[in-house]
Amino acid sequence: xxxxxxxxxxxxxxxPFTPGQTVLQAALAAGRHIPHLCYHPEFRPHGSCKLCTVxxxxxxxxxCTQPAKAGAEVQSETAELNAERRMMVQLLFVEGNHFCxxxxxxxxxxxxxxxxxxx
Amino acid sequence: xxxxxxxxxxxxxxxxxxxxxxxxxxSSRDVFEIARHYAHFFAEESCGFCTPCRVGTSLLRNLMxxxxxxxxxxxxxxxxxxxxxxxxxxxxxxxxxxAGRPLLGTLERFRPAYExxxxxxxxxPAFDLDGALARARRMTGRDDPGAHLGDGS
Numbered sequence: 001x002x003x004x005x006x007x008x009x010x011x012x013x014x015x016p017f018t019p020g021q022t023v024l025q026a027a028l029a030a031g032r033h034i035p036h037l038c039y040h041p042e043f044r045p046h047g048s049c050k051l052c053t054v055x056x057x058x059x060x061x062x063x064c065t066q067p068a069k070a071g072a073e074v075q076s077e078t079a080e081l082n083a084e085r086r087m088m089v090q091l092l093f094v095e096g097n098h099f100c101x102x103x104x105x106x107x108x109x110x111x112x113x114x115x116x117x118x119x
Numbered sequence: 120x121x122x123x124x125x126x127x128x129x130x131x132x133x134x135x136x137x138x139x140x141x142x143x144x145x146s147s148r149d150v151f152e153i154a155r156h157y158a159h160f161f162a163e164e165s166c167g168f169c170t171p172c173r174v175g176t177s178l179l180r181n182l183m184x185x186x187x188x189x190x191x192x193x194x195x196x197x198x199x200x201x202x203x204x205x206x207x208x209x210x211x212x213x214x215x216x217x218a219g220r221p222l223l224g225t226l227e228r229f230r231p232a233y234e235x236x237x238x239x240x241x242x243x244p245a246f247d248l249d250g251a252l253a254r255a256r257r258m259t260g261r262d263d264p265g266a267h268l269g270d271g272s
Contacts, residue, residue, distance in 0.1 A: 048169050050209045060208045087205050091174035 006070035010034075011077050015068075023063035023074055024052055034076045035085050037092075039064040049092075051085055120150075120224030138217075151232040154225040155183040161218035172215030175206045179222060191237045196226060 005016035010027055017026035022045060027034050038049035047065035054063045055075040063074070075081065121128055121135060128134050130141065144153060162180040167173040179202055182195050203219025210216045226233060249268040256266050 047211065050170050050211070053209050084205050084209055087201065088170050088209065091170055091178070094178065095174045 006068075008068055008070060008072040008074055010074045015074075017068040019068075021068050023054065023056070023061075023066045023068050023072075025064075026068045027063065027076075034063050035082075036064055049088070051088055053081065053084065055081065120221065120228050122228045125228075138213075149232070150225050150229040151187070151236065154221050155187060157221035158183040161214070164214060165218070166214075169209075169211040169215065171205050171209040172211065172218060175202045175210075176215070176218050178202055179206075179219065183222070186233060186236050189236060189238055191233075193237065196233060196237075199223075200226065 005018060007014040007016045008023070008026070009015070010023075010030075010032055013032070015026055015030045015032060017029075021029070024034055024036060024039060024045075025041075034052050034054060036049075036052035038046055039052060045062075045064040047062040050062060052063045053060055054066075055061075055078070056063075056066060056069075056072050058073075063076070125135075130137055144150070158176070158180045162176040165172045165176045179199060182191070182199055182202075185191050186195060199219075199222050203223045206215050206219040207217075210218070252266065252268065256262060259266070
């Protein structure tokens, strides 16, 4: 890892970041995946779908809007958070306002990488 | 939602949290209807920005109406608890975070007010699995234990 860059811990592993990056941006840049939906690199982070919710030093926060801080302990791949993410996706489907069959880029949508098995 | 036997507890961050306001209800009030009113209030007030609050408050309202109509089950009570937990953890603001609390608090301290409205207190949703197999049993002429679903399993 680079000596120059500050780091935070994501599920116990050090993730380097450049100041100004959000937790999600730094994780993705380091090749670590945090499930997310409304975040897109070409738009300003918005934090409304709540899929990318992680625990930072014990507090829940959306990783797409939370600036990375040196030394922070971030938890993402936990049974509790994944169960809540699954419930959140269920809510989106229950709401009935989704157009997956029509999505031209469905094959590359980030939802294809969500955990599909029950914990 | 403290009860009569909680009168020695304190309104404080460490004990009974409050945003600075509290409401007193006398014993003539129906606790379930109070909670249902809160569920309607939060579904109405949710701004719709974030998923858990936008959808969760509406589902909580629907579940409370379902229980009021005598169509609820223990499964619905568990769903209320799960949804309220999700709202508390994942909502964007304080409205969503607290939207489930009247339900959680009354479920914890006044559970009988909910349970006496349930369609079936022991079982799962109003679908009789064993009953649904009756026709298949008739057709195959079977009535041995293997052709029945055990009670409650």
